[in-house]
Structures are given as structure tokens and as C-alpha cells.
Amino acid sequence: MAFDLVLQNILNPPILMFLLGLFAALMRTELDIPQPLPKLFSLYLLIAIGLQGGHKLAKSGITPEVLKILVLAMFMATLVPIYAFFILRLKLDVYNAVAISATYGSISAVTFITAGDFLHKLGESYGGYMVAAMTLMESPAIIIGLIMLSLFAKRENNTPLDWKELLKEAFLNPSVYLLLGTLLVGFVVGEKGWVAVQPVFGDLFRGMLAFFLLDMGIVAGRRLGDIRKVGIFLVAFGILLPIFNALFSILLAKFFGLQKGDAFMYAILCASASYIAVPAAMRMSVPEANPSLYVTMSLAITFPFNISLGIPLYYFFINHLWG
Amino acid sequence: MAFDLVLQNILNPPILMFLLGLFAALMRTELDIPQPLPKLFSLYLLIAIGLQGGHKLAKSGITPEVLKILVLAMFMATLVPIYAFFILRLKLDVYNAVAISATYGSISAVTFITAGDFLHKLGESYGGYMVAAMTLMESPAIIIGLIMLSLFAKRENNTPLDWKELLKEAFLNPSVYLLLGTLLVGFVVGEKGWVAVQPVFGDLFRGMLAFFLLDMGIVAGRRLGDIRKVGIFLVAFGILLPIFNALFSILLAKFFGLQKGDAFMYAILCASASYIAVPAAMRMSVPEANPSLYVTMSLAITFPFNISLGIPLYYFFINHLWG
Amino acid sequence: MAFDLVLQNILNPPILMFLLGLFAALMRTELDIPQPLPKLFSLYLLIAIGLQGGHKLAKSGITPEVLKILVLAMFMATLVPIYAFFILRLKLDVYNAVAISATYGSISAVTFITAGDFLHKLGESYGGYMVAAMTLMESPAIIIGLIMLSLFAKRENNTPLDWKELLKEAFLNPSVYLLLGTLLVGFVVGEKGWVAVQPVFGDLFRGMLAFFLLDMGIVAGRRLGDIRKVGIFLVAFGILLPIFNALFSILLAKFFGLQKGDAFMYAILCASASYIAVPAAMRMSVPEANPSLYVTMSLAITFPFNISLGIPLYYFFINHLWG
Amino acid sequence: MKKVEIVVESIHLNKVLEILERVGVSGYTVIRDVLGKGERGIMAGDELTDVFKNSYVFAVCSEDMADKIAESIKPILKKLGGVCLMSDVMWVKH
Amino acid sequence: MKKVEIVVESIHLNKVLEILERVGVSGYTVIRDVLGKGERGIMAGDELTDVFKNSYVFAVCSEDMADKIAESIKPILKKLGGVCLMSDVMWVKH
């Protein structure tokens, strides 16, 4: 049954395209999707998910249920980087612990989108407000990380944190801005507006996801070689923490009575790790941390794990609890 | 009623995406759509509008009505840069007056396309020959500008104008060529040919326009800061001249008995200013003029004004006259 | 009747867009589709053709008929570069003879795709396994070419061929990998998987082909000027060899009882010449050969000939033989 | 005149430009997306995350200014890596 | 040998290359899409209109030719802006 789910997840064009990209990199073919094409795909996916979410949200309305979910989202986005930090401190210096915990406290939009596609294939769905929850969960980890840094690190030349720069980085980073903005656009344009852009931002969605995951596979495959440098502790961390986060959030979701599809997407958000927004912020604010660690973990370990095994695994648990 | 039109225009995905881009730039998020993605969108829009126009033209045929419109188009494309030049000379040197008047004598394809989308949403339409009118109106302003230059400027080292280079620049510039070419392709391929490419060049059109206007918003937003340098005279010019051009052309259109949709698109063409073809020609042939003036005016003043307030305003007048 | 076919082939959006690009380059407009946009189109076309082929193959199954075609494909892919080499040696040195014969022994995916579009328009079709045949035919010519080289060339500093690098280049080159991979993906995802990506990789196909051929036209047009350098012998070779290859393969196909559509696509594969994979391999392994020769021949002579006149010509023969 | 050349991780380019501005050079030229290898490993560009990319800057200025740039840039090079080079050059003035 | 380096607005690149051809240099190398700042303000590239972008050219040649280039390029620099630098370099010939 669980195996069935894995198969059903994997025999999907997006996941197969990811594997195709992964092997391309491992076998050192020169298959390459050069910039800015990956940027085109990721912009497209963010806009599409935002518009779709806004359109759904306009239909369902902003209810107390929605607010409850947003609070739960903020809660986990604040909590995860804190406990991740203390686990990581067992083995790492403050700088790397900060960068990695921030990475895991934030989310991956592509994991979210891939999971949504999995749900869609099973004939189930989730609320448009989950996109709002996702945008809320992108940034808090950056702030928490930098608070940890100022509490626990002795800055060499005592340069104080540039909080203004930092809050901007956290809350006005392009993906947060684009998701929120298009959520709003989708919310206000009404049915007629949505129909006008649906051939691009609706119908093409799943094919574009497959195209983009080919590239994600290539990039992840290239980083696989760096896993040796990462060490066994961090590899285990990159798989076990997401599972723990997912289980924890599933229990929370059950406790607070979320619907099945929403609970699943919530678990996915908690389990996923950032590989664009947070790394960019960390390279700017914590240059002492080693990007080969946090980028590799998030991109070459956690992302592939989540979209191949994590998605069916978390769904399996949820199926048990919600029936 | 006029306010209604403004709202109806603004609550449209393309315009909202433009505003989203504008605010992204103003709030200094790092949202960016790097080259050559904007080029992809603008090539796409030109090809799509050309093929659609050609297809429509093949259906309607080339009638005396069509020829009348083409003559009217040429007339305004020649007249506007002349009176614009003399108005500008009140405050500016010859070089800048030439460059700005040429900019306003030419047209903006994206304004045209956005206006077409507005019409479409109201359930009205325009003739395919308006695309031919648009291509006719792109280049004359460049020629007129350079005639003004040779009449009124004392060239320092008396280098004569390179007319050959210039006519090439004017009539073989990529957007003129692409519009004319795809108009022809759309004209000859027939219904079957159009159906083959419609999923790309028809169905995706409005979504791609929304995507592209996000970028236009970002670029316009970045230039907004330069408005201070432009000065109050030129800011006023950038709003009042388009309104004047629109009203003038609407009266002409009424006088010569154009249909409502055609008259509206004609007014849009006269009111819009070029920000790609003409600036490129001016930088080459009139390097003495300051591109921060003419690019900023066309991109950060006239373009946003036209697509937000201009479109409903001109439509309001036309509604009055045509009923 | 033959003229009818030519017209029917040319009055097709893809071919007209190719001509539009060709004239753009000849008239020296600055129309340009900058990298990586052409890469986006070629990746798209390869993925789409692979997925479509795999999907068709899953429906038809892998039959003895399929295996027969694959063997025929390998046969011609091995034979063509051998006789091409000896013809070329009449006038050229070993290095250039190797590079050009390898170029003509391999295939052009875009020619294949354009021919498929032509068939489609006539209401006929070909088997999905032809895509497998195409991937099989990409690489053997590289190997044959390099065997010729080690047999007939005296390497200056006696550096032995790097066979490992070479086999990798031949069999893991990006287009072979991508075609095979997506063929497999299309094969295993089933109807439901195909439906998910069809709006992108099915519906958009013909429009994207038209867009890409605009670029191919520009590039071919820019190379047209180099034809003088190529010389009359090679120009004739670039047209006559494809015709000969096509006729030869048509007779083979008739003899072995292939179906009409498959025979046509087989002839197209034999007649077409590579302009991406093989040139890349040759520049790496045979730097002594002059790329202006083999790239120009394949791109500015054989490709335009095949898609404009070759396609209807080969079809004309096939129509005669299959009735 | 001196030509000062600097290679630095792209994300920190602004810090270098700030120094040039502060010292008061009359101009500079920047080439983005430069790759490289140095003490901190290979910077071959990572398409998706945009890490591991350098920028290359050069500015032509008086020897005096060049020395000031060298002074101000040392702590940055120490913290963020990168290289700074100086050489003699003649500026063709119109 | 002399290395002549020139930064010029991309749209006027051809004029510089024409000079190099006329003087008869044996070759040159061009890097497009270079950014910069100088007398005429920031050239940070404008995605849409493609204004405000520089190109960087260098050519290695004899001192003689370098002087000729300097002479011919002065009026262009004056009219269109840009910089031209010269320095000593050794050309490793095979």
C-alpha cells in the first residue's frame, strides 16, 4: 500500500523528469538548461501557484478556518529553526548551525507544487489559502537564524547586524513578494480575469513543472558529488529532520482539525527546506557559513528525498489518521 | 461611468501585473526578469499580433476602408513628430527635441496590445488591418526627426547623415519587419495554418501579455526615480501630448467614418510613444541627445499613463461620439 | 502534382517562418533570437517528440516490425558515412572528409519534426518507434568517422584517439540522452501521465516549431554568405547526397515492407544532416577540419533544401511506390 | 595611472563598488558572471541558486587612490575572499 | 607589444572595431554587456530598451599601431564617451 503510493508518485511525468535530469548529471552528459531558463520556469511556477491560490481563495472566502491555518503556519516556521539550531550545534559551529537551521525552517515552493500535483492526481485538493500559508513560512526562519547568531556568535570585528537590510531581505525577497502579489491579483480579478490567463497559468502548469524538474534534477545531480563533504551526520539530518517535522505538523493538524488535503500540504511545507531564498540571505548575512553545506543538503538530499519518498510517506500517515 | 471604465481596465490581470512589477521596483525587491526573457515575450507578442492580424485580414479582405485607415495612419505618423518638435523647441535644444518628438511620433506595440485586450474584455473588436496601420506608423517619425535635425542643427564636424543606414534602421528595424512578415504569414496560411499555431499564438496570448507586463512594470518602476531629472515641462508633455494626439485622432476618425473599435485602436497608436525602436535609432543617429530623457519619458511616464488611465479615457470619449 | 506538394509544404506556418527568418538575415535586419532562447525551443522540441513517441510506442507495443525498422536505421547510419567519406576524399583532405561524412551520416531532429508536421497536415502519420530509430541514428556516424580518421590520417604528434571521451560524446550527447529518456518517460507514464503534460508537450508543439524555425532561418541566412567559400563541389554534395540517401532508403523501405508514413520518416532521417551533435563532436576530436565547411553545408544548404523541396520530393516518390 | 582589478563573489560586489565610490574614482567597469578558482574552491556558477559566481571590476585611477583602495579592500578580501591586482596603464585622454 | 583596451557604449562598438580594422591590428577580443560608471553616469543595463550597456575590447599590437589607434579614437571618445587604456604586454608566440 505504501509502496503503491511510492510507485504512483514516481510514475508521474514531473518526478520521472527529475530522475532523468539526475541521471543526466550523474552520467556526465552535457545536458544543461542554462540561465535564465530555470528562472523563467521558477517565475512561471510562482506566478501560477499565486494566481491559482488567489482565485481559489476568492471562491472560498477568508474564514476563521483560514486564519487558524495561517497561525499554525507561523508557529512551525518559528519553532523549526529553533530546535534545528540546537540539534545542529551538537556537531557544528554557530555560523553553519544558523545557516542550516534557517534553510530547514523555511520552505521549498517546488516541493509544495509537486505535492499538489500528487494530490491532484489522486483526485484530492487543498485550499487556496495554503499558498498564503506558504508565503508566510518563507521568511521567519531567516529572522530567527539571525537572532540566534547575535545571541550565540562572537562577531570578529563586532560589526552589528544590519537589521534593516535583513528585514528587507526576509520580507521583500522576490519569491515572497511574487507569491503574495499574485495571490492578491488572483483574488481580485474574478472569474473573467482568471479565464483570460488560464491557458497559460492553469493549463500549462503540469507540463511546465515537468520541464522545470528536469532542470532541478540536473542541478541536484551535480551537487550529489558534494555529499561526501557533507558528512554522515548532516546527511542523516537532511532526511530525519524533514520526517520529524512532517510527523509533528501532521499531529498538530489533526489536533486542530484541519482537512485532509490542507494537512498534507502543511506537512509538506514543514518538511521542505529552502534552496533559493534562504541561501541567498545567508550568503549575504552569514558569509562565515559554508554554502556547500546548506545548499547541498537542501538541494541534493532533502529535495530529492521529499519529492520521491517523502510525499508518499507523509500521505501514508495522513491517510491513516484521516482515513 | 468614466471611473467604472478605469476600474474595469485596472482589474485586469495584465494591468495588475504591471502594477505588481512597478511596486516591486519601487519597494526595491530584487524581483527581476533577466534578458533574454523580456525579449522572448516581446518577440512572442509581435509574432502573435502579426499572425492574428493577418488571419483576420484574410477574412475581411483588403477593402477601400482598409486603405483609408492606412492613409490616416501615415498622416498622423508624419504630423505628430512635426508639431511635437516645435513644442519641445520652446524649452530644449535641437538634439533632444528631435529625439523626443521622434519617440512620440512612433508607437508602442504593447500599449496597442493592452488596449486590444481591454476591447476584447468589453466584447468589442477591431480590424486586422489595424496591425498593418501600426507597422506603418512605427518608422516615419524617425525619418521626420532626422530631417528636422539636418534642417535645424549645426553638426559640429559637419558629418553628413548616413541616409542609407538610417532608412535601413527605420524600415528594416526588427519589430517592423517581424510585424509585416507575420502579418503576411497569417494572411496566406489560411484557416488550417492558423489552427495549427493557435494554441501558442492565440490561446496563450493574454497570459503572456500579463507575464510581460510584470516585466514592463519593473523596468518602468526603476526609471521612475529619473523623473525628477526630466523636469516638470517634460512630465507634463509626456501626459498632455498623448491626450491631445488621442483627441485629435478621434476627431479625424469620426470625420472619416471609422468604426468604433478601429477608431479606438487608432487613437491608442497616436497617443503611444516608442521605447524600443526609436530610442535605438536615436542613440545611433543623434548621440548628442540624452537617452535618460526620452527613454524615461516614454517608459516611465507615457506608457504607464496610457495603459492605466489613457485607455479608459480615450474609450470614454469614443463611447460618447460613437454611442 | 509535385508542385502542388511543394506549395502545400511551403504554405505552412513553420516553413513560412523559416523563410521569414532567412530573409531577415539576408536583408540584414537586426532581428535576433538570442541564446538561450533557441536552446529553450530545441529542448522543448526534443522533449515533446520523445514523450509523444513514447506514448505512441506504449500504445502500439514493441513488435517485430519495430525491431526491423531499428535494424534498418542502424544499417543506414553506418553505411552513409562510409560512402560519403570516399566520395569526399575525391576532393578533400582526410580531416574535412571525416567531419563532413560524419555530419551527413547523422540526422537532424528538426528536419524530422518538420516532416512529421507535413505528414500530419496531409492526415497521415508514423509510428512512435521512428523516434527511437532517430535516436539510434544520431551517433554511429561519429564513431565511423573517427575509425576512418585513425585508418587514413597520419596524426601529427601521434596522439592516440581518446576513445572513452569519444564514445561518451557519441552515446551520451545531450540530444540522444534526452530523446531516449523522454521516450522512456512517455512509454511508462500511461494515458493519465500524458494527459497531464499534453497542454505543453502536445498542443503547443506546432506553434513552438514555427517559432523555432524563425530562428533556424535567421541562423541559416547568416551562413548563406559562407557558401561561396564552400565551393561548387560541396554545394552539389549537400543537395545530391541527401537525395541519393533518400532514394536509397526508400527502396530499402519498400523492399522490407515498411508502412508509408514510416518509410517517409526513414527517408527523411537518411537524407538529413546533423548541425549540432556531430559538429560539436568534430570540433573536439578533429580540430583540423574546418567548421565553416561542415556547419555551413549542413545548416545553410542541406537543411533549407530538405525542409523546402526535399520533403515534398521524397513524399512524391513514396506516393508513387506506395500508391 | 594605475589599473586596479578586483575579482569578488557577485553577491558582495556592492561592497567593492562602495569602496571605489568612497575613494572617489572617476569610474569603473564591471563584468558580471565571471567564473574562477581560488583558495575557496571552484566558482563554476550554480544555475539555480546563483551561488558560486564572481564579478570582475576594474578601475583606472591615480597611484594615490589605488593605494587607498588597496587599504580599504584588504579586510573585505580577508573576510570574503577574492583577489585585487594593480598594474601600470596609460589612459588615452581625448 | 602594447595592449590597447577600450570601453565604449555597445551601440557604438562597430565604430571602434572599424578603427581597429583600419589601423590593421592582427586581431581583437570583445566582451559584450559590460557594465560601468564614468562621466556619463551609471551604465547598469536596461533590460528592455538595451540602452546603457558597454562593451569592452582589447587588441594587442605594436607600439606604432597603438599610437595610431589612440589618435583615431580620440574624437570618438570625445563624442561618445568611453575610455581607452594602453599598457605593456608580452605576447607568447608559438
Added chain:
Amino acid sequence: MKKVEIVVESIHLNKVLEILERVGVSGYTVIRDVLGKGERGIMAGDELTDVFKNSYVFAVCSEDMADKIAESIKPILKKLGGVCLMSDVMWVKH
């Protein structure tokens, strides 16, 4: 210190980098997609087939190493074309 600059057809870039690695330079910087003209004609880039494009590499190293690079690179330049330049430069060390 010496600055060694090399322009080579992009497809052969790896051969140049291998030499630099073998000689043991501490680092290098690469600019891809450089255009140019030389003995072998115009390298203006061909969008589709990606032929006719150069890469530009520079490495700063001791005079000793520079000589070794020059030695090793000559046969490559002979076979594949390209140029190799050397000049004096000061490395600002932190």
C-alpha cells in the same frame, strides 16, 4: 607577479585549465562567451551550433610558473589558435 592572459576557443577551454592546474597556479578567472577576431577569422558566436566562441582566462602567478605555462601552452596555441599574453602586475595580499 605575472598576469597570464589566454584567449582560446571555448570548446578547448578545458585543455587550458588543465595546464594551469598542472603548473600549479593558485587560482584563475574565466570569462566565457567572449568574441573576437584573429588569424582564424571572426569568432562572432553562432547561436545555434555554439561554434565560433572564445573564452578568456587569466591567472596571476610567479614569473617561474608563468614561464612554465608559456611553454606548455605553445603547442596548444599552434594546434587550436588563440593568444597568450604576459604582463607585470602587483597582487594586493590581505
